[in-house]
Amino acid sequence: MRVEIWADVVCPWCYLGKRHFERALEGFQHRDQVEVVYRAFQLDPSFPQGETVDVADMLAEKYGMTRAEAVEKNREMEQRAAAAGLEYRLEGRRAGNTLDAHRLVHLAGRRGVQGAVVEALFKAYFTDGRPVFDRDTLVDIVAEAGLDPAEAREVLASGEFASEVDAEQRAARDIGANGVPFFVIDRRYGVSGAQPTETFAQVLDQAWADANA
Template sequence: MKIEVWSDFVCPFCYIGKRRLEQALEKFEHKDDVEVIFKSYELQPHIQSDENVSVYEVLARKMGTTVEQAKAMNDQLVETAKTVGLEYNFDEVKQTNTLEAHRLFKYAEKQGKGLEFTERLMRAYFTESLFLGRPDTLIELAEEVGLDGEEAEEVLVGDDFLEDVRNDQREAQQIGVQGVPFFVFNRKYAISGAQPPELFQETLEKVWQEENETPSLQQIQTSADAACTDDSCEVTDDNN
């Protein structure tokens, strides 16, 4: 089974949704036969990384609220994150454009480290309040998951993997992704948002059953029986 997940590293519900999917997979009997693939999605592709602008200011501007109201909204997210064992620290988080992080993620994915790097980036942003808009921070995080620092730097100074990121984004538009996280199971069923683990469990079971059940044959009755058995081949006409 393949699960594709469109997400952004600075999306608080994406990290929560990731954990809820993982919780569901832990209870899934066939979890070893499930492949999870993360896809790139930029929530705010036009903003510039800026260490002088807090995430509260970004949210207030986006939602048309005051900074204090934005803080209250994030306080609710902090409590939600705790329910899945995550610690969110928003006070030092700054305005971040994630394109470079997504390009480096694509490099990590090519090296077989996509899942590890996704987790590391999200923990760095939400729990450690690290500024993902700084290239040296991204390189250090890449090295922490076992990637080559010099190769990571080469990716960031050029435009490597940009088209891979854009392909994910175009694909998201084609299948109707309106927001993230967005989970697609075997290109057959989709879950939008950080839904409860029970919904992920139900979907996992449903997809597995449908993909692995033995199809049953229904015989079509005809007026004449023309078939061979082990004993003979005869034609009998029900009309006689």
């Protein structure tokens, strides 16, 4: 059974949903027969590469709230993450273009370390406050997760995997995923958002039962 997860590495709900899903998978009887594949979804693919913006300022402008309200929303998200065993440090966090990060996630898929690289990118951004928009930092992060740093640099210096990222963005739109995280099981079941672990567990059981009926 294949589970495809559309996500962006700077999406706080994506990291939370990832953890909820993983806990459901841990308790799934047939977990050894489940393949998990991460698909690219950029929250803002039009954002200029090389530029960043303060997350609180961005939220305030996007949702028509004050900066103080945006900061409070970030605090609430930190509390949600803590309840799932994650440590978010959102104060001073900046947002930017994640194309390069997604290209390295594709490389990681080729090398069999995609899950480790995705986890490393999430942790680097949300917990450690490392800039996942800086190529040198990106190389360090993915190397720590098992990718060859020289190969990672080579990919970043080229346009490799950019078309794959774009194709996955289009695929998300085609299946109706206008936001992330979005989970697709065997291209038959879709789960939108950072649903509770229990919800993911129910969908896994149902999908397995239907596939083996």
